[in-house]
Amino acid sequence: MDDKTLILALGGPSKVADMLSFKKPGGAQRVQNWMTRGIPARQKLDRPDLFPARQETDGPQGAA
Incomplete structure (x- = not known):
């Protein structure tokens, strides 16, 4: 889920x-800006309850 979608979902x-x-x-304007620029890493680290770590699903699994 990208940052814009996450903000809207919240x-x-x-x-x-x-x-x-x-x-x-x-x-609200500050958060609105994140929809374009992305949520700052510090906010994601400080509030994992709101911004969970992104789970990578791209690429083949089990590739060496």
């Missing part, structure tokens, strides 16, 4: 900004 930028306790105004 309820959109405003909802995610509230979950992260970002101050208003500006918090």
